[in-house]
Amino acid sequence: MNEQTELISLQDLHGPDPVPDLARADRIVFSGSGGKDSAAALSAAVRAADAAGVRDRMVALHIDLGRTPRGHTVEWPGTADLAQEQADLYGVPFAVRRSAKWPSLLHRIKARGQFPNLFNRYCTAEKRAVSHRFITEQVNELAITDRPARIVLILGLRAQESRSRAGKPAVETDQRASNSRRTVTLWYPVLRWSTVEVWQRIRDEGLPYHWAYDQGMTRLSCSLCVLASIPDLTCAARLRPELAREYADLETEMGAPFRRELPMAEVIRRTGRAA
Numbered sequence: 001m002n003e004q005t006e007l008i009s010l011q012d013l014h015g016p017d018p019v020p021d022l023a024r025a026d027r028i029v030f031s032g033s034g035g036k037d038s039a040a041a042l043s044a045a046v047r048a049a050d051a052a053g054v055r056d057r058m059v060a061l062h063i064d065l066g067r068t069p070r071g072h073t074v075e076w077p078g079t080a081d082l083a084q085e086q087a088d089l090y091g092v093p094f095a096v097r098r099s100a101k102w103p104s105l106l107h108r109i110k111a112r113g114q115f116p117n118l119f120n121r122y123c124t125a126e127k128r129a130v131s132h133r134f135i136t137e138q139v140n141e142l143a144i145t146d147r148p149a150r151i152v153l154i155l156g157l158r159a160q161e162s163r164s165r166a167g168k169p170a171v172e173t174d175q176r177a178s179n180s181r182r183t184v185t186l187w188y189p190v191l192r193w194s195t196v197e198v199w200q201r202i203r204d205e206g207l208p209y210h211w212a213y214d215q216g217m218t219r220l221s222c223s224l225c226v227l228a229s230i231p232d233l234t235c236a237a238r239l240r241p242e243l244a245r246e247y248a249d250l251e252t253e254m255g256a257p258f259r260r261e262l263p264m265a266e267v268i269r270r271t272g273r274a275a
């Protein structure tokens with residue numbers, strides 16, 4: 001198990017974060033990647049739902065980013081199965097959804113002609129669209145007619161993962177997902193948790209986690225994430241050379257690098273393979 005050395009929990013510095021009133025929620029949607037933060041967030045969400053007596057209102061969603069034109073999974077192989085195992089452990093119904101427009105994120109990137117980047121994260125916008133569609137399904141199923149349905153959407157974001165996440169509140173209204181038929185409240189239950197706390201919860205609950213962590217990865221989701229650290233990218237390219245080759249060939253075809261300062265060909269070179 002890979003552990004970083006973040007020992008200080010932001011919870012200790014800021015005190016406990018607020019929790020939404022789950023008893024008032026009509027549906028509690030947990031959107032999980034199967035990664036470590038998602039697993040810990042699911043555990044925290046289930047505990048809070050149990051305290052409110054509403055675990056039966058929970059449903060777990062995994063957004064599958066599909067298979068590349070050469071047939072490789074964009075995410076780490078087995079993540080959907082892992083996300084299901086984690087949900088099954090708590091008896092939470094599980095669903096997988098994919099983009100309605102693109103067979104995979106790499107197809108989307110190819111059509112766009114450039115990789116996403118920090119300032120243009122259209123990849124996450126694609127995921128958001130899938131999650132909003134799933135919420136619409138839930139609202140239709142609830143069939144509440146006299147008021148907007150109250151949906152809580154739970155994500156395993158952590159402040160230590162990025163500067164943009166660090167400034168987020170743990171509970172906020174999702175204006176983009178809310179409309180006349182529903183109000184969507186976003187909740188990030190592990191926002192202020194340290195990496196150590198995340199792994200501790202996974203151990204305490206006996207939650208299954210992905211083998212890629214034991215191989216050196218610190219984050220999961222897309223195997224080759226445009227925002228990943230260089231060690232994670234090099235590790236991923238070493239573990240999934242065919243996928244890295246496909247990304248490198250695509251950057252040649254598009255004439256646009258994976259990352260401006262770090263083409264995939266360079267990542268591959270760093271693994272010791274010839275690009």
Ligand code: SF4
Pocket residue numbers: 116121123124127220221222224225226227
């Ligand atoms: S893991 Fe990275 S590349 Fe994949 S959708 Fe998220 S931000 Fe985009």
